[in-house]
């Protein structure tokens with residue numbers, strides 16, 4: 195309903211917007227037509243991107259740390275350097 199600005203059934207402009215967790219409902223006051231928008235779609239992609247970058251950053255940090263610890267523990271022989 196948001197795209198066209200009115201109810202697709204009765205073309206009524208009286209639309210109630212109800213925000214719920216993970217989705218947004220748009221209910222036509224005139225005929226009761228309900229449109230549900232999953233508000234997660236756009237947020238999820240952004241979240242995934244941030245999460246991916248975070249994991250990438252953590253991974254590189256892990257590699258750097260692993261390398262330094264490997265160099266430090268070269269003589270003590272601790273296998274994979276896991277703690």
Ligand SMILES: [Zn+2]
Nearest residue numbers: 201204222225
């Ligand atoms: Zn309607």
